[in-house]
Amino acid sequence: MIGILVFPDFQLLDAAGPISVFEIATRLSGASPSIRVLAANPGPVRSTSGVEMVARGFKRSGAISTLVVAGGEGVDAVARCDRTLTFVRGMAKRGVRLASVCSGAFILAEAGVLDGRQATTHWQRTRQFLASYPRVKLEPDRIFVRDGNIWSSAGISAGIDLALAMAAEDFGDDVAQKTARQLVLYHRRSGGQSQFSSLLELKAPSGRFGPLLSWAREHLDAPLTVEDLAEQAGMSSRHFARAFIAETGTTPSKAVERLRIEVARQRVQSSSEAIERVAQSTGFRDPERMRRAFIRAFGQPPQSLRRAARAG
Incomplete structure (x- = not known):
């Protein structure tokens, strides 16, 4: 099961992009999608666009095998939320595959799960990230980075690139390519951010x-x-x-x-x-x-x- 972690003032595409990739890839593989949106406070969660997603609480997350953390304007506030950080640390201890989109890397870093690991985030946040988390090996020019079972991606649409790479790992390269074609996207984008x-x-x-x-x-x-x-x-x-x-x-x-x-x-x-x-x-x-x-x-x-x- 895929979990998408959101919070007030999250960036809508950070969540919707990976959701679409996982939905299409799962259907192409012959299975039914199993995706949950999660938040510290269950119910409607407002994005920066004003569009809301209905989230479940953290207690309903037992079957999650992959957790994708969105970014957005509210990331600095949620990075100080003990409930959210405890939840992310718990997922890491369980061996769940963790991923961040854009500034969602700040949540993973604040939880301590990026210490000593390679990661990336949006180029506009590089200076702030380096100053805040010197123990993280930041790769500022990468579209996405994988270090073991922890993934991170650059700004907003890069979450789709990350999700396509995850789909290739889960369902094979052929399914990932078909998913990209259905979304009218490059299977693997050239260049760095x-x-x-x-x-x-x-x-x-x-x-x-x-x-x-x-x-x-x-x-x-x-x-x-x-x-x-x-x-x-x-x-x-x-x-x-x-x-x-x-x-x-x-x-x-x-x-x-x-x-x-x-x-x-x-x-x-x-x-x-x-x-x-x-x-x-x-x-x-x-x-x-x-x-x-x-x-x-x-x-x-x-x-x-x-x-x-x-x-x-």
Whole structure:
């Protein structure tokens, strides 16, 4: 049985997205869906949109094998709710598969079940999460993260990606693919959430590390390691890496890769320059390495983007 944990001012899609995935996947597998919405106080629970879901209380959760925790504007208040945190800890002790969507990771972290584990959350919450839960190994650029039986996903729609991956584990890849097709979604989305974050207005980066990113953009043919960037910023490597993630929502290496991808994409689409030459001059060195980076970011190799640009 799937449990969906909600609270006042939860984000509706955080709950509705995974519910739809599990419902369709279960039906495609030949079984009947078994999904319960849960809350500390049973009854109608109002989302940030004003739409309500009717929830059951925690006492009706004995058969749950997977618990998905929603996020939303009310997450900070519910992360201080002892009843909810005790419930989540109890689920973890029972070996229930736990998952969070978006800022729902704060509830798992506050319950202590993410200590020493990898996790992710919405990029806008990265700085707050790092400051609040230093014992969690935050992966700020991931769409979703699995660490053992605990899963976490990035902002809102990423909960659907997470649920599709869970469906693949439960029912097989074929059912997950059919579920994605029915929802008119990618089975596996390319790229990380940094492609959506405010950092990646990189043509004119601002903030504390804006000058550093501008410098890096002008030196893409250099290695640009974390050590190189830290030296340029006048900081120790360890302090720089953590401060950079807190400021931008992504790692230095991911930011450099994205700078390279953006410059390379512009040159691929706007010129007839050889792909090998573009890869060399933007720091990828190897065309195959650049091809893999393009597929992660855009879902297409450089040649396909060039053909599409010319056709357009």
